[in-house]
Amino acid sequence: MSNKSAVAYPIISLVQKIILYKTKTRFYLVGCNNTESKFRVLQIDRTETKELNVVDDKVEYNLKGTISSFGIVGFIKFLEGYYLILITKRKRVAYIGHHTIYKNSRYLHGLHSK
Numbered sequence: 583m584s585n586k587s588a589v590a591y592p593i594i595s596l597v598q599k600i601i602l603y604k605t606k607t608r609f610y611l612v613g614c615n616n617t618e619s620k621f622r623v624l625q626i627d628r629t630e631t632k633e634l635n636v637v638d639d640k641v642e643y644n645l646k647g648t649i650s651s652f653g654i655v656g657f658i659k660f661l662e663g664y665y666l667i668l669i670t671k672r673k674r675v676a677y678i679g680h681h682t683i684y685k686n687s688r689y690l691h692g693l694h695s696k
Contacts, residue, residue: 597613597614597615597622597653598614598615598616598652599613599614599616599650599651599652600612600613600650600651600652600653600654600668601614601649601650601651602649602650602651602666602668604628606628607627607628607629608625608626608627608628609625609626609628609666610623610624610625610626611623611624611626611654622638623638624636624637624638625637625638626666630663631662631663631664632663634657634659634664649668649670650670651668651669651670652669652670652672652684652686653668653669653686654666654667654668654669655667655668655669655686669686671686672684672685672686673685
């Protein structure tokens with residue numbers, strides 16, 4: 583039996599900061615790690631109000647940042663389309679083992695272009 587212990591790190595730990603970019607027809611969620619050396623991009627269609635269209639995209643865009651956040655809570659559908667709930671503020675409230683527990687403030691942002 584080996585004395586080495588395997589350590590598994592979840593992929594979500596790589597994304598420490600999320601910035602929302604927007605154009606008239608799309609939102610782009612760009613997630614990066616602490617050193618801003620690894621990025622993930624999600625493209626969200628704002629023109630479709632009946633269906634949520636999210637695409638994992640690896641193309642570079644020339645965009646202007648609008649909202650910085652720490653995570654995505656989820657999506658909710660109202661009468662005029664989908665809304666995106668982002669964690670924009672966090673406060674450390676506890677530790678459990680090596681894990682930090684945060685209290686989150688949420689920001690509700692509409693996805694449709696109207």
